[in-house]
Amino acid sequence: APAPPPARHLFSDPAEIEALRGNLLAWYDKCKRDLPWRTLAATEPDADRRAYAVWVSEIMLQQTQVATVIDYYNRWMQKWPTLQALAQASLEEVNELWAGLGYYSRGKRLQEAARKVVSELDGRMPRMAEDLQKLLPGVGRYTAGAIASISYGQATGVVDGNVIRVLCRLRCIGADSSSPAVIDRLWDMANALVDRSRPGDFNQALMELGATVCVPKAPLCGECPVKQHCQARRRKLFGKPAPVPDVEDCGVGGCPLCPPATEPWDSSLGVTNFPRKAAKKQPRAARTATCVLERRGCHGALEYLIVQRPSSGLLAGLWEFPSLPLAQGLQEEKQREVLADHLQAWTGRPVAAGGLRLIGEVVHIFSHIHQTYVVYSLPLDGDVILDPALSPSRWVTEEEFHASAVSTAMKKVL
Numbered sequence: 001a002p003a004p005p006p007a008r009h010l011f012s013d014p015a016e017i018e019a020l021r022g023n024l025l026a027w028y029d030k031c032k033r034d035l036p037w038r039t040l041a042a043t044e045p046d047a048d049r050r051a052y053a054v055w056v057s058e059i060m061l062q063q064t065q066v067a068t069v070i071d072y073y074n075r076w077m078q079k080w081p082t083l084q085a086l087a088q089a090s091l092e093e094v095n096e097l098w099a100g101l102g103y104y105s106r107g108k109r110l111q112e113a114a115r116k117v118v119s120e121l122d123g124r125m126p127r128m129a130e131d132l133q134k135l136l137p138g139v140g141r142y143t144a145g146a147i148a149s150i151s152y153g154q155a156t157g158v159v160d161g162n163v164i165r166v167l168c169r170l171r172c173i174g175a176d177s178s179s180p181a182v183i184d185r186l187w188d189m190a191n192a193l194v195d196r197s198r199p200g201d202f203n204q205a206l207m208e209l210g211a212t213v214c215v216p217k218a219p220l221c222g223e224c225p226v227k228q229h230c231q232a233r234r235r236k237l238f239g240k241p242a243p244v245p246d247v248e249d250c251g252v253g254g255c256p257l258c259p260p261a262t263e264p265w266d267s268s269l270g271v272t273n274f275p276r277k278a279a280k281k282q283p284r285a286a287r288t289a290t291c292v293l294e295r296r297g298c299h300g301a302l303e304y305l306i307v308q309r310p311s312s313g314l315l316a317g318l319w320e321f322p323s324l325p326l327a328q329g330l331q332e333e334k335q336r337e338v339l340a341d342h343l344q345a346w347t348g349r350p351v352a353a354g355g356l357r358l359i360g361e362v363v364h365i366f367s368h369i370h371q372t373y374v375v376y377s378l379p380l381d382g383d384v385i386l387d388p389a390l391s392p393s394r395w396v397t398e399e400e401f402h403a404s405a406v407s408t409a410m411k412k413v414l
């Protein structure tokens with residue numbers, strides 16, 4: 001087994017832990033933001049309903065800012081106020097409501113999990129974090145801990161991006177914060193710190209601190225309720241680690257939690273020396289030709305053809321303008337030809353490459369793809385028979401387009 005890290009990286013003094021919990025909770029009671037899921041979790045007497053509300057919010061908040069989530073969350077809860085209601089929804093409805101929020105598999109898995117609770121678990125949510133994680137699709141360790149602590153009062157910690165930042169600073173953890181060794185230590189720490197009588201509030205307080213005070217670039221250390229427990233701040237103010245018994249060992253014998261010897265503390269960064277991450281992989285570049293086919297509908301309004309993507313993979317099940325991935329370095333003339341061939345399948349008639357009008361390019365960054373859409377348009381006359389043997393397709397007005405399950409990238413294209 002690896003040697004335990006030096007004491008400066010841990011919380012081992014019960015009096016300090018107690019003081020930190022008290023300070024953090026008192027600050028949270030006074031300063032927390034009013035958020036709809038918090039209000040619901042605090043006022044809803046039924047624990048399973050609370051759990052559903054927390055679950056929906058936590059899934060939406062993965063990878064998405066609070067300000068963006070609020071509107072989606074409110075509309076979602078209005079449409080499907082209970083797990084049972086969500087279990088009866090269609091995937092199309094879920095995708096429509098989720099449109100624009102990104103990472104679409106989240107909504108799909110939320111709905112699958114709701115169906116599973118209703119059909120296999122007698123409509124009752126698992127109550128312990130371990131069971132939530134084991135039994136519900138899309139529920140990872142963090143979400144399980146959040147639901148179990150906030151809704152069911154289980155004294156279990158949570159570790160998300162905000163908690164990682166706060167804990168790494170509190171304990172000067174400068175090793176790669178995405179490495180399994182560091183993540184394991186942070187979970188141990190979160191489980192040891194969580195307040196036994198108010199676990200849900202404590203976890204939310206730690207995350208709230210990371211979101212509003214201990215922020216990535218310019219943390220507000222002067223206003224921080226746990227500043228007296230913060231090793232990073234002490235180091236910034238006094239220029240050296242806190243005087244704890246075995247601090248001399250730290251860093252000398254290859255401490256698993258200290259910054260690597262090749263990247264020591266940088267005094268110009270202060271507390272933002274922590275956390276540190278291995279360099280992110282650059283997103284891969286991809287180009288896709290997409291064509292806005294338009295016609296005059298029977299009421300004279302312009303209509304656009306949209307087609308449905310496959311039910312797995314990126315943007316699964318969402319609708320888009322007919323699109324075609326392009327090989328790197330393909331010349332414009334060739335692009336037109338391959339796109340014209342592709343469109344022929346949708347329109348059921350020959351499409352002249354020269355008739356395609358190049359509109360411009362739209363760039364959209366997915367988490368791992370730097371996607372450039374090369375946008376063409378093509379007006380069509382007469383009736384176009386859509387082939388039911390192909391993927392589902394339909395004509396929509398602009399208003400219908402915006403109400404459909406289309407990605408933000410396609411809205412930019414339009």
Ligand code: SF4
Nearest residue numbers: 214221224227230271
């Ligand atoms: Fe973060 Fe500063 Fe508070 Fe330390 S004192 S936890 S760095 S805000």
